[in-house]
Amino acid sequence: MLRHLFHRLLYAIPVLWVMVSVIFLLSRILPGTFGEQLFADEAGFYSKGSQQQKTIAYEQLLQRTNQQLPLFYVGFASIKAAEAHTGYSYLLPDLNWNGTGNQYHLWASEVLTGSLGQSFASTRPVTEVITEAAGNTILILLFSMFITIALALVAGITMVLWQGSKWPQLLLTFLIVLDSLPLFVLSLLLLLLLASPDALQLFPVFGLGYSSVANQSSITSLLNQLPYLALPILCMVLANLPYLTNQFYSSLSGTMQADYIKTARAKGLRSYKVVTRHALRNALLPVITILSDMLPALVAGTGIIEIIFAIPGIGRLLVNSVLARDFPVIVGIVVVIAVFKMISHALADVLYTLADPRIRNSAK
């Protein structure tokens, strides 16, 4: 069991490392460095200074953020310098070895020691910025996940129990229509319907309220925040409900065909008992995998919600740092989510083996 888990992680780590490295390298290769827009902006802070001051400030910025160093261990000389000699010298690839003083090496050695570098924009450590934002995201994720799973279970079971009547069809139609609304349209519509003075104003609109007293206990601050979190959580639930219900339903109705269900029916059990006692446990097995697949993707989904409802969380941090070209934060978030995904996959494996004795026996 543990050996199996160890093997899984051992295989997953190189793949993750390659992907994260690619994202890091892409962030530095593609045109547009951090700090460029400081000078492009006409009304910006530096617009009053002379050209010389601008270049000095830019060079200091590059120095501080290590962006003046070569990118990788090996690299081509830039054409600008080469072209000064003759017209065609760029046609000869000019490889040079940069040694360990390159951006990738510095970044990688930092990641291996557990630090994700410094944010370009605020010069705070990236790990600090991310942990600060992660709390709200995790809160929304956990609440909405639990509610979604519970609702999907109830809906799936009722649809199986009432097969043949009109209700399952109606529920399915509703879910299909709900599924065709993209997350951001859905949440904006709910925002307009439930939190605007023109229609119903049931919920507060933006933010998380005032963080008034400094030394509140965590429970009271959570209670203060709950009204603000209710609408975002509702949006997440509605957005994920169709997919999850469909998965529950198809896996439940699949297990209902099995022979042991016929036996249970033949014993004279009521159909409610048949479903909850006999079918449910087996039907839940594939859902574990689906959930572990969904979780990391949900983080990206919460980003949109966080933007719309102005909640400081990981997704909002991601989009804001995208707009500010704050590369260390973006790459840091990618690393964190990738690790999160790896862990949730491993956890799903463990849960699967715990829930299904057949796999436990074959793994030995």
Place this chain on the structure above:
Amino acid sequence: MLDIAELWRRRWSFKIALLYLLALLILVLVLPFLPLLYTPNQLDLENVFLKPFESSTHVFGTDQLGRDVLVNTLHGARNGLLIALPVMLISSFIGTTIGALAGYFGNNKINSRRGSLLIVVCCVLLLLYYVLHVPLQVVTYDLSETIVYISFIVGTSICLFLWYAIRPLLNRLSSLRAKAKIPFDSITLRSIELLTSLPKLLILISVSAFAPPSVMLLSVVLICTYWTGTARLSRAEMLRIKQLPYMEAALSTGMSHKRIIFKEAIPNLISPVVVAFIFGVGGLLAIESTLSFLGIGLPATFPSWGRTIAGIRSNLSAWWLVAFPGGFLALTVLALQICSYHLVRITQERGR
């Protein structure tokens, strides 16, 4: 085709969805020639946040800069589909080809001489320099464009020279002549695993950060992340088809592999691919407008559903900015889903 005609007659929801999609397609094609009152980027600063159905010229109202919502919605549909359709077509094509080849050849059916492999690796490295590095340098340092063309020509001619002149010489050497197996299936699976190791939206958001927003970059990133789904699907289908008796019959009549794959196998795995295609177009429309809504998808000069909806952030009571483009988007996705749902049903029924 017979099945579709049958569906057309029996299912009214399929009929409506298909008619709607056809109307949308025609709209997209004729939109530039329609005599509309406004162009999508035309500002009308005297009529900002005009409510719908009140003015005779702005039927759906206007947004925060006085741009007409109706015209923007129509052009948003056009731009959305003009990105979603080609991207999905290309990624389905790449995915089907790679997936079918991986499923058919497996790990040990493709052989190649070591010398040829060596040349291929050299060519790829050289092309990376001439076709990727040089143009990127030209873009970053604003050099003249002729450099790009010259480097393209030099790069391809060096590669052609290597392939046609050096390769036969290398293959004469006994050590390089031996055949090596190419584990195509494993390579495909590994690269799919690599691309799916991160959530799609995360890759999209972070990569679109690294360069200024452009249609080209957005499409390339979308294609790179979307081919994996189709590839997985068609690989699985190919593994199933390979076991069927008619494939054995085709092999025993001495058909070439190429002919078997393209004439016998692909027509049989195309129907799930079509369903995935239709489903994928809906997903792409949603993702494109989400990215535009966040301000990191299409450039801000392109009218899109997401851009119009984003206007709600400056005035929360302007419901028409969400209702019209959002409703249009939802309707389109719904129609696509209904179509793919019915198509899945008939392929399942035919399977029985």
